Amino acid sequence: MSLNLLLLSSSRVAETAFLQHAVDLIQSHLASCFTDNKDHQNKKLVFIPYAGVTISYDEYFEIARRPFAELGYNLSSIHQYTSPQDAILQADVIIIGGGNTFELVNQLYKHELIPLITEQLKSGKPYIGWSAGSNIAAPTIRTTNDMPIVEPASFNALNLLPFQINPHYLEVTIDGHQGETREQRIREFLEINPGQRVVGIxxxxxxxxxxxxxxYVGSQAGVIFSSVTGEATKTFITSTTNINFLLDTI
Structure with missing residues (x-):
């Protein structure tokens, strides 16, 4: 199994344009995947906009297409194909955008794409995801921040990594807010699901x-919550932290 994954926490940072903060990272990721192919920019990139709820697939595709076009890549969208399965099989790169994680997984199950995408990515096909698209690289979507606006066939996701992911992680307590912090919600998950790890990006x-x-890539520290050895622990990580141990099966 050879995986080539780029899992972005978000599509924007502060006031930046869509994916502009990640352009260099996307470029280097794709270039490294196609080092033996001089014609790598003619590769077929297929986008999955299923997480979009308050935006049409056409609109979402156009927003996602622009930053890739600026890099010289041609992006198509899975909803433009007669067969979603054929789109995945023909793709050289699979890209899944953010939005509502429950609706994303709901549509992936409806189109019977979960096993196929997993198989294609495990064979080495490059993947780029952000937000919900990053969340589904985990075994399940049970550490998403999203509201369950639909009930998918399962919470099981692509299961490409042996740990859970929490995109948009916030290390903050809001004055006057009486609900749980992000850390408290993750600790609730670990209480009910002992022996797990959650990485907040x-x-x-x-x-x-x-x-x-x-x-781990980024100037801001991420965090690993773990209950593998018993009581849940919290460890901050930076771009210099060796996190390969996260790939070990628990």
């Missing part, structure tokens, strides 16, 4: 996996 950061090398 803040805005502007990412996880990148190339073969057997997992890296």
């Amino acid at each position: 803040p805005e502007g950061t990412a996880l990148q996996l190339s073969g057997s090398q997992l890296k």
Whole structure:
């Protein structure tokens, strides 16, 4: 199994344009995946807009297409194909955008794409996801921040990594807010699901996996919550932290 994953926390940071904060990272990720192919920019990139709810697939595709076009890549969308399965099989790169994670997984199950995408990515096909698209690289979507606006066939996701992901992670307590903090919600997950790990990736950061090398990318610290050895622990990570141990099966 050879995985090439770029999992972005978000599509924007502060006032930046869509994916502009990640352009260099996207470019280097794709270039590294196609080092033996001089014609790599003619590769077929297929976008999955299923997480979009308050925006049409056409609108979402056009927003996502622009930053890739600026890099010289041609992007198509899965909803433009007669067969979603054929779109995945023909793709050289699979890209899944953010939005509502429950609706994303709902549509992936409806189109019977979960096993196919997993198979294609495990064979080495490059993947780029952000927000919900990053969340589904985990075994399940049970650490998403989203409201369950639909009930998918299962909470099980692509299961590409042996740990849970929490995009848009916030290390903050809001004055006057009486609900749970992000940390409290993750600790609730670990209380009910002992022996697990959850990696929180803040805005502007990412996880990148190339073969057997997992890296945390970003200037802001991320966090690992773990209950593998008993009581839940919390560890901050930076771009210099060796996090390959997260790939070990628990």
